[in-house]
Amino acid sequence: MVVRYLTKQYLKAISMNYSEIYIGQKAEVIHQITAEDIQKFADLTGDDNRLHVDASFAKQTAFKKQVAHGMLGASFISTVIGTKLPGDGALWFSQSLEFLLPVRIGDTITIIAEVLKKNDREESIELSTVIFNQNKQKVTTGNAKVKIVAIEESQATAAQKVSQEDKIALVVGASGGIGIESTKQLLAANFKVIAHYNTHKEELQALKQSLEEPERLMLVQGDLTLTKGVEQLLNSIKRYASALDAMIYTSSPTVPNIEFQQLDWKDFQKQIQLHVEIPFLLTQQLEETLAARNAGVVFITTQSIEQPFSKLTHYTVAKSALLGLTKSLAHDLAAKKIRVNAVSPSIADTDLNADLPQKVKLLTAAKTPLKRLAAPEDIAQAIVFLADSTKSGFITGETIRINGGQVMW
Amino acid sequence: MPKIEDKIREIMALVFEVPLADIQEDSSPDDIHAWDSIGTINLLTALEEEFNVEFEEEDVLEMLNFQLIKIKIEEKLEA
Numbered sequence: 366m367v368v369r370y371l372t373k374q375y376l377k378a379i380s381m382n383y384s385e386i387y388i389g390q391k392a393e394v395i396h397q398i399t400a401e402d403i404q405k406f407a408d409l410t411g412d413d414n415r416l417h418v419d420a421s422f423a424k425q426t427a428f429k430k431q432v433a434h435g436m437l438g439a440s441f442i443s444t445v446i447g448t449k450l451p452g453d454g455a456l457w458f459s460q461s462l463e464f465l466l467p468v469r470i471g472d473t474i475t476i477i478a479e480v481l482k483k484n485d486r487e488e489s490i491e492l493s494t495v496i497f498n499q500n501k502q503k504v505t506t507g508n509a510k511v512k513i514v515a516i517e518e519s520q521a522t523a524a525q526k527v528s529q530e531d532k533i534a535l536v537v538g539a540s541g542g543i544g545i546e547s548t549k550q551l552l553a554a555n556f557k558v559i560a561h562y563n564t565h566k567e568e569l570q571a572l573k574q575s576l577e578e579p580e581r582l583m584l585v586q587g588d589l590t591l592t593k594g595v596e597q598l599l600n601s602i603k604r605y606a607s608a609l610d611a612m613i614y615t616s617s618p619t620v621p622n623i624e625f626q627q628l629d630w631k632d633f634q635k636q637i638q639l640h641v642e643i644p645f646l647l648t649q650q651l652e653e654t655l656a657a658r659n660a661g662v663v664f665i666t667t668q669s670i671e672q673p674f675s676k677l678t679h680y681t682v683a684k685s686a687l688l689g690l691t692k693s694l695a696h697d698l699a700a701k702k703i704r705v706n707a708v709s710p711s712i713a714d715t716d717l718n719a720d721l722p723q724k725v726k727l728l729t730a731a732k733t734p735l736k737r738l739a740a741p742e743d744i745a746q747a748i749v750f751l752a753d754s755t756k757s758g759f760i761t762g763e764t765i766r767i768n769g770g771q772v773m774w
Numbered sequence: 775m776p777k778i779e780d781k782i783r784e785i786m787a788l789v790f791e792v793p794l795a796d797i798q799e800d801s802s803p804d805d806i807h808a809w810d811s812i813g814t815i816n817l818l819t820a821l822e823e824e825f826n827v828e829f830e831e832e833d834v835l836e837m838l839n840f841q842l843i844k845i846k847i848e849e850k851l852e853a
Contacts, residue, residue, distance in 0.1 A: 731838035
């Protein structure tokens with residue numbers, strides 16, 4: 366497994382003042398063009414030129430294969446300018462473009478913006494905007510002019526960042542059963558929530574729309590198995606909040622039952638990555654952000670640590686390491702007044718366990734003193750308690766078992 | 775032919791001397807008074823006779839409530 370090293374620049378806020386920008390400063394975005402991108406772009410703009418959307422038509426032309434809309438690639442210039450250089454508050458008022466080479470499905474494009482000139486009088490900048498493909502060929506080139514809208518610090522705090530009075534929590538893996546329930550309960554407990562998801566946005570989107578103040582729930586996407594996804598999440602967090610009151614980590618890969626002789630070290634790595642590596646990285650990168658508010662960090666371990674479930678060695682080992690991380694961080698981060706705790710549920714009735722045979726679920730429930738499986742609500746209540754420093758401010762390095770009495774000693 | 779679960783329900787009501795309606799999906803020794811260790815033996819014997827199956831010790835450990843008994847008998851009949 367490759368341990369990733371994220372540069373400390375992610376600790377910096379993303380939107381910049383004019384004075385912070387220097388000539389030669391660069392920012393980039395990388396994106397792989399898919400057939401779906403082209404279809405979405407055609408749907409949005411109505412440009413369904415068959416050279417773009419019809420493979421058999423494209424075959425009859427000199428291009429031979431479908432070509433992405435030139436403006437599709439160029440759209441990512443907007444992403445670089447609007448989110449990175451200069452970021453929030455960028456007012457893009459001019460852009461020249463020259464399309465040099467076609468971009469095709471599967472191409473990975475790198476969009477680089479570089480500051481060429483600063484105009485002090487109007488506080489605007491000129492940037493070169495160049496797009497390369499994976500073969501380092503220039504496919505698009507042009508220049509942009511961007512004005513940086515001045516934001517007064519007090520207004521900036523009110524408008525873009527959460528004010529001092531608001532409690533704000535980060536929920537990583539918020540689209541899962543435990544994640545979404547924790548998000549709901551945090552909102553009910555007057556937290557603003559930055560909810561991270563990877564692929565399943567629908568339920569979170571519906572929750573957001575159902576809120577009286579939808580802005581209290583901020584959705585951020587990122588595939589945490591990729592360095593890029595982790596960076597994307599960290600960037601988004603910086604844009605939404607300068608400090609966090611709580612971080613709840615619930616992300617998990619799928620957890621297949623595997624016989625001991627069939628286990629491969631890769632099975633362990635998959636579990637360790639999302640149960641140990643990413644929680645470690647996020648806590649490390651967000652340490653100052655969490656320290657600013659004496660935050661509560663909550664991880665999810667499992668009953669299997671104390672009473673192993675069959676055929677889950679890979680999972681149980683990774684979760685045991687997460688327990689080690691919980692206690693070590695609780696000790697080391699106590700100096701910064703960051704509390705780190707865990708909840709340890711028994712088998713819960715969530716999507717993650719959807720593949721578990723009905724018999725196993727029934728047997729587990731029957732053998733549990735309280736005669737049922739854990740519900741996401743049971744787990745989320747304990748999570749919110751541990752996350753909220755006004756409720757559990759003197760608890761750290763602790764694990765709350767949520768197992769209906771199956772293990773108690 | 776009546777469904778397996780109807781038969782099980784009938785047998786349980788007979789063995790434990792309770793009305794048929796008292797046998798629920800999650801009925802277990804917790805809520806049926808006569809379902810003690812002797813009741814368990816009586817129930818298992820009656821079920822073995824009715825369905826012409828034999829329960830091993832490890833089977834019995836899994837037959838903890840109505841639903842689980844049903845699953846166990848279905849497994850036995852399929853085997």
